[in-house]
Amino acid sequence: MTDTLRTENLKVYYGEHEAVKGIDMTFAEQSVTALIGPSGCGKSTFLRSLNRMNDEIPGSRQTGNIWIGDKDINSSETDVTVLRQKIGMVWQRPNPFYKSIYENIAFGPKYHGIKNRKQLDQIVEDSLRKAALWDEVKDRLHTSALSLSGGQQQRLCIARALSVNPDILLLDEPASALDPISTSKIEELIGELKKSLTIVIVTHNMQQAARVSDFTAYFYLGSLMEYNETSIIFTNPSKPNTQEYISGRFG
Numbered sequence: 001m002t003d004t005l006r007t008e009n010l011k012v013y014y015g016e017h018e019a020v021k022g023i024d025m026t027f028a029e030q031s032v033t034a035l036i037g038p039s040g041c042g043k044s045t046f047l048r049s050l051n052r053m054n055d056e057i058p059g060s061r062q063t064g065n066i067w068i069g070d071k072d073i074n075s076s077e078t079d080v081t082v083l084r085q086k087i088g089m090v091w092q093r094p095n096p097f098y099k100s101i102y103e104n105i106a107f108g109p110k111y112h113g114i115k116n117r118k119q120l121d122q123i124v125e126d127s128l129r130k131a132a133l134w135d136e137v138k139d140r141l142h143t144s145a146l147s148l149s150g151g152q153q154q155r156l157c158i159a160r161a162l163s164v165n166p167d168i169l170l171l172d173e174p175a176s177a178l179d180p181i182s183t184s185k186i187e188e189l190i191g192e193l194k195k196s197l198t199i200v201i202v203t204h205n206m207q208q209a210a211r212v213s214d215f216t217a218y219f220y221l222g223s224l225m226e227y228n229e230t231s232i233i234f235t236n237p238s239k240p241n242t243q244e245y246i247s248g249r250f251g
């Protein structure tokens, strides 16, 4: 079990613009939570705040709290590198390093001090297996990661995040740039990974949210409008606005 991730009155600003307006959310462990809502409603901004990726955006600032257990991730005691090891992130476009498949996975563990070759080999194999990529790449580990297909590159990026043993994985539209077969592989993988991880996924694809998530949060204009079990959000939402969005009437 990991410590529960929770936000409390979280607000995120870009300059004067309040992009995320006071969100209180608790994420269920070993579950998938989908963040949905029309373009510009603050899903990605909220997601990025969860492992302090917004720190990298000039002009962005935040108020409120993000807790992991009883620790505030924005406290001055937080080591951001360790935080991002524990809360990994995968972006919309696969972004492997310009290195071999092996080195993409070994990079994080090496950075965190693992030097033993056998141990690294094992981590590389385990991570690629967990990301359902091992069988496809085991004979070409030392070729460039850029020689992989887009779908394979995205699973490589998931393997890279897994290599440092995270508790939480943040996925920002991880399959939106992929073909249907690669997309279903990623969805299957999410189903496997949630057995040991807490997953938060931003998606524009309503079928995907319904298929992969246990809980769904509907955002609108920077506010959290509705948050419940996915089966309830998709069959009996409490707000008309949620119903209109999920049935494709806007957004």
Ligand SMILES: Nc1ncnc2c1ncn2[C@@H]1O[C@H](COP(=O)(O)OP(=O)(O)OP(=O)(O)O)[C@@H](O)[C@H]1O
Pocket: 014, 019, 037, 038, 039, 040, 041, 042, 043, 044, 045, 046, 057
């Ligand atoms: N780097 C940035 N600088 C300034 N404003 C930004 C920045 N990133 C996002 N915003 C603004 O913050 C608001 C929320 O954007 P965000 O990307 O979080 O929404 P989103 O729901 O993820 O949208 P999409 O579904 O289109 O990706 C928008 O008004 C957007 O223009």
